[in-house]
Amino acid sequence: MxxxxxxxxxxxxxxxxxxxxxxxxxxxxxxxxxxxxxxxxxxxxxxxxxxxxxxxxxxxxxxxxxxxxxxxxxxxxxxxxxxxxxxxxxxxxxxxxxxxxxxxxxxxxxxxxxxxxxxxxxxxxxxxxxxxxxxxxxxxxxxxxxxxxxxxxxxxxxxxxxxALQAAQPLPPPIKTDVQTRVDIPDFARWSELVTEVTSPNFNRDTPKVVLSRQTKLQVAQTPDPWTVLACWQGRNPTSFQFGFQFSPERSFISCTPERLYRRQLNELVTEALAGTTVRGLTEEEDEQLAQQLLDDHKNSHENQFVGTHIESELRPLSAQVFADEPLKIFKLNHIQHLHRVIKARLRTEVSDFQLLQALHPTPAVGGFPKASALQYIASHEGYTRGWYAGACGFLSSQLSEFAVAIRSALLEPGCINLYAGAGILTGSDPVLEWQELENKLATIMSILVDF
Ligand SMILES: C=C(O[C@H]1C=CC=C(C(=O)O)[C@@H]1O)C(=O)O
Ligand SMILES: [Mg+2]
Known part of the structure; x- marks a missing residue:
């Protein structure tokens, strides 16, 4: 051809x-x-x-x-x-x-x-x-x-x-958004109550990890073009997945997420535990120090371990073999870095993507552990509808399927931008530090939309 x-x-x-x-x-x-x-x-x-x-x-x-x-x-x-x-x-x-x-x-x-x-x-x-x-x-x-x-x-x-196809046009330079109001659901006071409850020994005994999240609603004079925003986001975090869905002109969901749910090529599956977070250093030396502290930190390692252990146990019945001995590594993004461990499996031949989605999603990196009680808590306490935030987005085909976890994402609506961020809450979580983690997770998209 x-x-x-x-x-x-x-x-x-x-x-x-x-x-x-x-x-x-x-x-x-x-x-x-x-x-x-x-x-x-x-x-x-x-x-x-x-x-x-x-x-x-x-x-x-x-x-x-x-x-x-x-x-x-x-x-x-x-x-x-x-x-x-x-x-x-x-x-x-x-x-x-x-x-x-x-x-x-x-x-x-x-x-x-x-x-x-x-x-x-x-x-x-x-x-x-x-x-x-x-x-x-x-x-x-x-x-x-x-x-x-x-x-x-x-x-x-x-x-x-x-x-009806149109020729490609150069994207306009991003215009900083005029934000009129910002509302956080839950707000900090409510967040603190929730973190305190989830970390209390009574609650923690049955549900040791809940990933609590927040919707940040920005009222804006003019909703920006989602593809211009996503193109900028892609430039800041090129090693993340980038995707967007715009089913009608009114609403679009875009994401620049580091987290893979899975990639399946015939029967070979690659998935991962991505959880545990710190900021980036200003110098290379400081950055490495922060990475080492993250690897050594008990709360963060524990946070990651819940995810890895759960994925392995879900995969075992679906697989001929599970390879879960990869070392814990660091995944670096523009403003933050995460703990990251790759998990691979050779699937049994009859296993479908439907079974994989059901088994793997939502992982304890976005839901919690055990899954049922964490999801129940989230549904009745967070105070807003997560929708596709932390959902599984991607594509399916007979030979190859790939799904990302839709964190670091935004829902754009007329006059409004909704941003989402969550943090794994478990023993050792502090409401102030976890709130700060939410801010750190929004830093890249905020710098594209609002800050200079
Ligand atoms: C739920 C989110 O992040 C998850 C993925 C990586 C690190 C996480 C953490 O350290 O808390 C979260 O489990 C989010 O960004 O909205
Ligand atoms: Mg965390």
């Missing part, structure tokens, strides 16, 4: 669609692909006027995806139907291996509870049009859902979507 500029590849795909009327495939997703020389994907996405818009860049930076429109959109607004989800997971794994059909989306933090409008408790879609960069190769992909409509109708919709 010769590599075409995007505009030429779009016409070429449109021509191929016109000649497709007698295609033999009658059900499932039919995928047409052109190799292409890609524009910067975030700039391209910002210029598009079709919704939904999605963006994904994995932490390893092997691949980057921007998608618009949808040919299949599975929404679970009122309740997550486990049967339907399971069916859908099994369908996607049995698709022919020649097509790399991906479902992008997410599952809310606690899918038993009401979630945000448009996002729902879970939502996965196959974009109508995808631009994918895999290593140095660029692809323009069009997806047709032959199970939803006859081929001719899918072809017309796809050609309309191709015709």
């Amino acid at each position: 010769s590599v075409l500029p995007l505009s030429k590849a779009v016409s070429s795909l449109s021509d191929r669609l016109s000649q497709l009327f007698d295609h033999s495939q009658t059900a499932g997703i039919l995928q047409l692909v052109e190799e292409v020389s890609l524009p910067p994907l975030m700039s391209w996405l910002a210029a598009q006027q079709q919704f939904p818009k999605i963006y994904w860049q994995g932490r390893d930076r092997y691949e980057e995806v921007a998608g618009v429109g949808s040919c299949l959109d599975l929404q679970f607004a009122e309740a997550v139907d486990d049967e339907k989800l399971l069916q859908f997971y099994q369908q996607q794994r049995s698709l022919p291996r020649t097509a790399d059909v991906r479902f992008y989306g997410g599952v809310a933090f606690d899918r038993r509870l009401e979630s945000w409008p448009e996002f729902g408790r879970a939502r996965f879609l196959v974009p109508r049009i995808e631009l994918r960069r895999c290593e140095d190769k660029g692809l323009l992909i069009v997806n047709l859902n032959l199970s939803a409509q006859p081929l001719s109708e899918q072809i017309s919709s796809a050609q309309e979507a191709l015709a």
Whole structure:
């Protein structure tokens, strides 16, 4: 295949669609692909006027995806139907291996509870049009859902979507947001009460770890463009995952998170325990000292251990082998550093992504331990709806699936930016220091939005 500029590849795909009327495939997703020389994907996405818009860049930076429109959109607004989800997971794994059909989306933090409008408790879609960069190769992909409509109708919709594509425009320089008010839920007084309760011996005996979190609501004169904000965030923390979902012009959820839930390539699984936090030093020497103190600190190691132990025990029944002997390391971000331990497993062949999501999410890095009582406490005490904050976001395909944990994230709405941060609360947690940890976790996004 010769590599075409995007505009030429779009016409070429449109021509191929016109000649497709007698295609033999009658059900499932039919995928047409052109190799292409890609524009910067975030700039391209910002210029598009079709919704939904999605963006994904994995932490390893092997691949980057921007998608618009949808040919299949599975929404679970009122309740997550486990049967339907399971069916859908099994369908996607049995698709022919020649097509790399991906479902992008997410599952809310606690899918038993009401979630945000448009996002729902879970939502996965196959974009109508995808631009994918895999290593140095660029692809323009069009997806047709032959199970939803006859081929001719899918072809017309796809050609309309191709015709409506806009050329990429350079992103404008970020404008500092004019914040009118800031409200924290819970506020510091309530936070202190909650931390005190969770660390009390009585509570702690049954539920030794709860990850408490806070919603910071910024009332703004003008909501910034999510893709411009995400592009800046990506520049500050390039070794994190970056993703965004904008199902309609009104609402978008963006995240620049360091935390991997899992990556599955056929039966090989990589996951991790990322928990325990300190700040970055101003000099290299101070930075290393802080890292060493973090590794030596009892509360922080314990905080990380809850996550690792839980993941291992959840993975064991699903795996032929679990490799959990990697050393505890440091994961450095722009303003903070975390304790980090990689865990790998060879999955049993019949294990689906549905089972993996159920088993691994939410980990004690965002929920707590034991899971059930920590989730119960969060639901009845935090005072706001987490929605997709700390949810599992990513993509599924038959051969490869990857999910990140949606922390370090923001929900942008008309006139309002909601920021989220949580901290693992356990014996040894101090309300003031944990509150400061929340501030440290917001430092990067705050510096992009507000500070100079
Ligand atoms: C829940 C969050 O962070 C988790 C991940 C890394 C470190 C954490 C901690 O040290 O408390 C948290 O468990 C968040 O950033 O909102
Ligand atoms: Mg912590």
